[in-house]
Amino acid sequence: MATQAENWFSRSRTVARPGYSRWMVPPAALCVHLCIGQAYAYSVFNLPMTKLIGITDSAPDDWKLTELGWIFSIAIFFLGVASAVFGRWVEEGGPRKAMFTAACCWAGGFLISAAGIAIHNLWLIYLGYGVLGGIALGIGYISPVSTLIKWFPDRPGMATGMAIMGFGGGAFIASPLSVWLMKQFTTETHIGVMETFIILGVVYFVFMVVGSIIVRVPPDDWKPEGYVAPKANKLISSNNVYVYDALKTPQFWLIWVVLCVNTTAGIGVLGQASAMSQEMFPGQITPIAAAGLVGLMSLFNMGGRFAWATTSDYLGRRNTYFVFMVLGFILYCLVPYMGSIGSVAGFALCFCIIISMYGGGFSTVPAYLRDMFGVRYVGAIHGLLLTAWSAAGIFGPVLVNYIREYNVTHNVPKADAYNTTMYIMAGLFVIGLVCNFFVKAVNERYHMKSDGRAMAAATA
Amino acid sequence: MQSHDSQTTKAQLVMAWGFVGIPLLWGVSQTLLNALQLFK
Numbered sequence: 001m002a003t004q005a006e007n008w009f010s011r012s013r014t015v016a017r018p019g020y021s022r023w024m025v026p027p028a029a030l031c032v033h034l035c036i037g038q039a040y041a042y043s044v045f046n047l048p049m050t051k052l053i054g055i056t057d058s059a060p061d062d063w064k065l066t067e068l069g070w071i072f073s074i075a076i077f078f079l080g081v082a083s084a085v086f087g088r089w090v091e092e093g094g095p096r097k098a099m100f101t102a103a104c105c106w107a108g109g110f111l112i113s114a115a116g117i118a119i120h121n122l123w124l125i126y127l128g129y130g131v132l133g134g135i136a137l138g139i140g141y142i143s144p145v146s147t148l149i150k151w152f153p154d155r156p157g158m159a160t161g162m163a164i165m166g167f168g169g170g171a172f173i174a175s176p177l178s179v180w181l182m183k184q185f186t187t188e189t190h191i192g193v194m195e196t197f198i199i200l201g202v203v204y205f206v207f208m209v210v211g212s213i214i215v216r217v218p219p220d221d222w223k224p225e226g227y228v229a230p231k232a233n234k235l236i237s238s239n240n241v242y243v244y245d246a247l248k249t250p251q252f253w254l255i256w257v258v259l260c261v262n263t264t265a266g267i268g269v270l271g272q273a274s275a276m277s278q279e280m281f282p283g284q285i286t287p288i289a290a291a292g293l294v295g296l297m298s299l300f301n302m303g304g305r306f307a308w309a310t311t312s313d314y315l316g317r318r319n320t321y322f323v324f325m326v327l328g329f330i331l332y333c334l335v336p337y338m339g340s341i342g343s344v345a346g347f348a349l350c351f352c353i354i355i356s357m358y359g360g361g362f363s364t365v366p367a368y369l370r371d372m373f374g375v376r377y378v379g380a381i382h383g384l385l386l387t388a389w390s391a392a393g394i395f396g397p398v399l400v401n402y403i404r405e406y407n408v409t410h411n412v413p414k415a416d417a418y419n420t421t422m423y424i425m426a427g428l429f430v431i432g433l434v435c436n437f438f439v440k441a442v443n444e445r446y447h448m449k450s451d452g453r454a455m456a457a458a459t460a
Numbered sequence: 461m462q463s464h465d466s467q468t469t470k471a472q473l474v475m476a477w478g479f480v481g482i483p484l485l486w487g488v489s490q491t492l493l494n495a496l497q498l499f500k
Contacts, residue, residue: 020468021468024468031480172484172487175491176490
């Protein structure tokens with residue numbers, strides 16, 4: 001028997017009535033993405049959490065940085081798992097149910113982690129922020145995507161770009177806010193991480209619930225006023241592909257590789273930008289200036305999410321990825337040259353553009369999937385594609401760190417230790433370019449029939 | 461009548477965008493101030 005609460009969460013209750021403005025949907029999506037974007041700022045807790053017992057210095061019973069590093073890794077792993085596993089449920093259950101679930105998991109993750117700090121049990125934090133928080137990241141990340149695409153068929157790139165920009169921007173709020181909160185609750189005998197977790201959990205819950213309240217899905221036959229569907233185009237399909245049939249198409253895996261390449265290239269330098277810039281420009285870039293560079297790159301990461309996705313509405317999705325791949329190749333080849341001539345400005349410019357394309361890759365891909373597989377299961381297919389992110393999270397840092405380490409131990413000067421990695425990254429973009437070239441229209445045997453089931457040929 | 465009841469007003473739009481926009485602008489301004497260290 002359906003209860004009133006179940007009704008409130010149901011997809012049918014979120015169908016917009018006439019007069020509802022579609023411009024209410026991006027803020028609803030941002031309510032979720034700005035909160036879960038906190039994940040990018042999680043590192044601000046690392047150092048304070050190594051001194052919870054010792055307060056001024058780490059005591060023997062305090063947690064080590066290597067142990068704490070697993071919290072973020074577990075969260076990102078469960079992001080990929082949750083978006084892949086729950087994608088279809090998110091799509092069929094509607095955005096309100098998904099956003100509310102994400103709010104409960106995200107806030108619950110913080111509260112369980114706070115309990116973990118109170119009793120000094122790291123496993124509770126792995127479970128709280130890592131597992132539960134990771135599930136919230138996965139569900140929250142994909143929940144507004146298809147809703148936005150349905151509301152903005154005329155500008156799907158811009159619409160999803162706005163939401164995914166919020167994921168990049170969430171760290172800008174979380175980082176200074178967390179530092180400020182910890183300062184308020186820190187005394188001579190106590191570090192205020194637990195209280196900060198509790199407050200963040202409550203605040204994020206309120207924000208995300210507001211998003212779930214104001215979000216609406218358009219009626220089935222709704223179109224923006226004056227909207228004319230684009231002319232027949234091989235790379236923009238008006239047919240839908242069932243979520244699991246998308247996995248059988250080469251297009252899904254080609255786009256998977258393209259996203260993985262773009263993310264590997266970006267994530268590798270994003271995590272190491274501070275150390276890399278100081279080692280490539282010894283004496284020219286101080287630790288404070290390096291922190292400034294990281295901040296600047298984060299701004300380009302966020303701005304690129306909106307700018308590139310919006311551009312893709314005019315340029316086309318495949319062409320936008322061509323630009324990423326060609327420009328990425330050129331810029332990565334230029335980085336060692338910038339190092340050799342000591343051009344800090346040139347180096348910073350190269351990396352800022354690369355990072356803008358890293359963000360742009362994330363925000364453009366939902367619209368790319370919509371063009372290929374239709375709008376019906378785009379959220380679920382997007383969830384499956386995010387496994388490329390998880391893979392890149394391993395490849396990127398490994399490429400940068402291990403090759404640098406190898407070079408340094410083989411007497412390569414530190415300033416030149418990253419050159420090999422830069423050329424390998426440039427090579428990856430060539431692979432991405434080739435894969436992107438082979439993305440063509442999906443074979444019609446994979447298209448869904450009107451009764452919502454894939455053609456027998458596709459599922460056979 | 462239904463249409464009138466559910467009409468989104470400008471005030472609702474301003475509130476919704478302000479709800480997410482103000483914290484975001486604050487965060488961006490903080491990050492921008494930190495980024496300026498690169499040019500000092």
